Amino acid sequence: MTVTIYDVAREAGVSMATVSRVVNNNPNVKPQTRKKVFEAIERLGYRPNAVARGLASKKTTTVGVVIPDISNSIFAEVARGIEDIANMYHYNIILCNADKKKEKEIRVINTLLEKQVDGLLFMGGVVTQDHIQAFNTSSVPIVLCGTKEEGNSFPSVDIDHEIAAFDAVNVLISQGHRNIGMISGTLEDPANGYSRYQGYKRALEEAGIPIRDNYVRVGNYRYESGIEATKYFLSLDPKPTAIFSATDEMAIGAIHTIQDHGLKVPDDVSVISVDNIRMASMVRPMLTTVAQPMYDIGAVSMRLLTKLMNKETIDNNQVILPHEVINRNSVAHV
Template identity: 80%
Template sequence: MTVTIYDVAREAGVSMATVSRVVNNNPNVKPQTRKKVFEAIERLGYRPNAVARGLASKKTTTVGVVIPDISNATYAEVARGIEDIANMYHYNIILCNADKKKEKEIRVINTLLEKQVDGLLFMGGTVTEEHIQAFKTSSVPIVLCATADENNTMPAVDIDHEKAAFDAVQMLIDNGHRRIGMISGTLQDPALGYARYHGYKNAMEQAGLPAGDEWVRAGNYRYESGIEAMKYFLSLKERPTAIFSATDEMAIGAIHAIQDEGLRVPDDISVISVDNSRMASMVRPQLTAVAQPMYDIGAVSMRLLTKLMDKESVEQAKFTLPHEIIQRKTVAQLS
């Protein structure tokens, strides 16, 4: 049978109120009484009912996190930053995978809110009107993590994806490349898709270089789509000398497709990406990439959420964290 607070109180010879004060770390309990209660808890194997405590305090010390793809190393790093700060502020995490599918994201958001979480961190793709409507039904704070809504109305932590892509392509241009193809994400995705595509296009146009549809192939962020996109570029009569990929995973697919054709990276074709996940340094040759501070994005998002949950004064609710290019071995300088 389930051990209750009444059983602990009877075993320790104290009131239920005293047991409650001990469990909730109330300082107004004598050390001797506290010791007696903890001994009773240990003997009986009592575990406080978190749901009941939440109903009484109107706080569950639980935060819901919606993650697009739990198998993606990039999002795993964000989740690590979230978890570390959550632990620091004594919050538990409920992590839900949504597969970047709108219907599933909406369902997961509603499920987490029904479970009375104290706050919500949303890592997803496109923040649609349906998402905004679901967020509006929430009585708890919500922070967008590694994404943003189109109108920039919600608290959010991210990088400048357009500038990150621009800087990556500009590096290729500075190294003498003129025929630069892009493996993009879906253009309906405002961050990984459209913003990074827009950064690529701006860099190319400012340099007076071709950036038409024939130079862009959309992938789905996965390794296999990087292979397929690269096969297209390799089939061109005048193939690119460099590839900019919207993500590391697609970039690695591109590298392997190049190598499968007996060509070399970067001697024959250079490759650069955005993300700088662990895979970037594991592939050979090691991948040059724009580094997103993924751990910091998670940590800053969680810290912002703790302030909103505690109703602290927040002067800034939107944070754009810096990025940097990590130069490795996949970009060659053309003479």
């Protein structure tokens, strides 16, 4: 049978109110009484009913997290940052994978809100009007994590993706490259797709380099699309002397394809990207990339959400974190 708070109170020889105070870390309990209650809890194997506590306090100490792809190491790092800060502030996490599909994202958002979470962290791609409509039905705070929406109506934590891409392409330009291809994400994605493409374009424009439509291929962020885009680039005449990839995973696909064609990175084709996943330093040659502080994006997002949930003063709810160029071995001078 389920052990109840009444059973603990009887075992410890105290009132149910005293047990409740101990379980909820109320300081107004004598140390000796607290010890007696904890001993009774341990003997009986009592577990407080989180649902009942939530009904009483109108808080579940639970945060919902919508993640695009848990198998992608970049999001796993964000999730780790979220989890560490959540633990620090005594929140539990419900993590939901949404596969970057709008219908599933909307469904997951509504499901989490129905579960009476105290707050919601959304990691995704495009924030559409349907997303905004779902967010607007929420009575709890929502923070966009590693993404944002055009109107800046919701708090967000991210990097400046356009400047990150601009900095990456300028590394290539500084090494003498003028035939620079780009493996882009979908241009409907405001961050990893459109913003990074805009950064690529601006870097070329400011350097006086013509923008060629056939030097841009749209991928889906994954390794295989890096392979397909690079096969196409290598068929061109002239082929790019350098490739900027919107993600490390596509860049690794590019490196392997260049090598499979009997060419060398960076001697024949240089490669640079954005993200700095763990694989970037494992591939050979090691990948030069612009590092996103993924752990920090998760940690800062969760901390911002705790402030909103506790109605603390917020100085800035549109947080832009710094990025950094990590020079390795995949870019050479021409």
